[in-house]
Structures are given as C-alpha cells and as structure tokens.
Amino acid sequence: MTESSLSLSVVVVREAAADAAAVERLAERAFGPGRFARTAYRLREVAEPDWDLCFVARVSTLLVGANRMTPIRIGDAPALMLGPLTVDPAFRGRGIAAGLVVRSLDAARAAGHGLVMLVGDEPYYRRFGFARAPAGRLQMPGPVDAARVLWCELAPGASAAASGPVGARRGAVPPA
Numbered sequence: 001m002t003e004s005s006l007s008l009s010v011v012v013v014r015e016a017a018a019d020a021a022a023v024e025r026l027a028e029r030a031f032g033p034g035r036f037a038r039t040a041y042r043l044r045e046v047a048e049p050d051w052d053l054c055f056v057a058r059v060s061t062l063l064v065g066a067n068r069m070t071p072i073r074i075g076d077a078p079a080l081m082l083g084p085l086t087v088d089p090a091f092r093g094r095g096i097a098a099g100l101v102v103r104s105l106d107a108a109r110a111a112g113h114g115l116v117m118l119v120g121d122e123p124y125y126r127r128f129g130f131a132r133a134p135a136g137r138l139q140m141p142g143p144v145d146a147a148r149v150l151w152c153e154l155a156p157g158a159s160a161a162a163s164g165p166v167g168a169r170r171g172a173v174p175p176a
Contacts, residue, residue, distance in 0.1 A: 008059045009059065010058070010064070010065075010091075010096055012056070012057050012058075012065075012099050012100060012103050013056060014052070014054065014056075015056045015066065019056050019063060022056075022063040023056065023066045023068075026063065026065070026066055026087075026088060027066075027084055027086050029088065029089065030086040030087070030088075030089070043070075043072065043081065043166065043167070043168060047070050047071060047168030047169060048070070049068040049069060049071075050069050050071050050080065052111065053068075053080065053104055053111065053113075054066075054069060054104070055100055055103050055104055057087070057099065057100055063088075064090075064091040065085075065087040065088065065091065065097060066085075066086050066100070067084075067086075067097075067101060067104050068082075068083065069082055069104050069107075069108060069116070071169035072166055072169055073167050073168075074115070074137075074164060074165075074166050075163045075164025075165065076161070076164070077115065077159075077161040078169065079113075079114075079115040079116065079117055080108055080113055081116070081117055082104060082105075082116050082118040083118050083119070085097055085100060085101065085120075098128075101125075102128065105129075105152065105154065108154055109154040114155035115151060115152070115155075115159055116154060117150065117166070118130065118149075118151075119140075119144055119148050119150070120148055121148065122148070122150055125150055125152075128152060129153070130150040130152040131150060131151065131152070132146075133149045133150060133151045137162065137163045138166050141165070141167065
C-alpha cells in the first residue's frame with residue numbers, strides 16, 4: 001500500500017452571525033476557560049468586533065479557524081485589536097492562522113484603518129509587520145507582559161498619536 005497526500009481546500013470568508021457559536025467553541029478548545037481572565041479578552045468583552053474585518057476559515061462546511069478585529073482606542077487615537085486568532089488544533093501548521101491575519105489586515109487597510117495592536121508572540125507576528133509597542137506608550141486595563149504588546153502601522157505614522165490608556169471604542173454593527 002502506498003501513501004497518498006490529501007490536500008484540503010481552505011476557504012477564508014467574512015464571519016457571519018451564524019458562525020458565532022462555532023467560533024466560541026473553537027476559542028474554548030484553543031484557549032480554555034482561563035481566556036476570560038486575560039486582559040485582552042476583558043477588553044474585547046466591552047466592545048463589539050468590527051464585523052467587516054472578522055473572518056473564518058472553513059474546510060468544506062467545517063469551521064477550522066477564526067480571527068476578529070475589535071475597535072479600540074489608545075489614548076485618543078483610534079486603533080484595532082487583532083484577535084482572538086484561533087485555529088482548530090487538528091488543522092494547525094497549515095498556514096490557516098497566517099491566512100486569517102493577512103486577510104484581516106488587508107481588509108483593515110482597505111477600510112482606512114491605520115493601526116492594529118495585539119497581545120501575542122513577536123516572533124510569530126513580526127512577519128506581518130508587527131513590532132513591540134514602545135515601553136510606556138500604552139497602558140493596558142489589566143496585567144499584561146509588555147514584551148507581548150505589539151502593534152502594526154497600516155498607514156505610515158499611524159502610531160505617532162497612539163499613547164495612553166487602551167480602551168474599547170463602541171458602535172460596531174453585528175454581522176448579518
């Protein structure tokens with residue numbers, strides 16, 4: 001018997017309201033119940049994502065990945081928070097997370113957003129243009145490892161005015 005490789009087609013599409021329960025189950029599997037204690041999650045709890053910038057990855061009808069973008073402010077400067085970025089453990093290592101990040105950043109750039117921040121691993125996110133936010137520029141609303149606070153300018157100079165407390169911006173419309 002010979003081995004054959006099966007290539008699965010992954011499609012990235014905008015998240016729909018009907019995806020909410022599957023995205024939540026995926027986050028539960030990926031991060032567990034402790035995710036709600038994390039500062040980034042607490043920040044997201046008080047603001048709706050920008051649904052035009054939220055995407056899911058599917059293999060056929062199976063939801064295997066998701067990424068959301070939430071409007072935030074850094075001081076008085078508008079920004080977006082990337083995440084949670086989740087991929088089903090059985091589908092990791094196939095470039096799905098990278099595809100979701102690229103799609104979300106491209107959509108944010110096209111919509112005129114200038115700055116995206118996240119809490120994550122710099123070695124992973126560096127390839128997308130993320131770098132550590134300068135020490136002391138951002139005050140998160142809870143404990144966070146400052147070395148994991150990253151941002152990416154989608155427009156040159158967008159981070160110049162970003163300084164101060166990080167908080168939610170409100171007013172996003174739920175997906176159709």
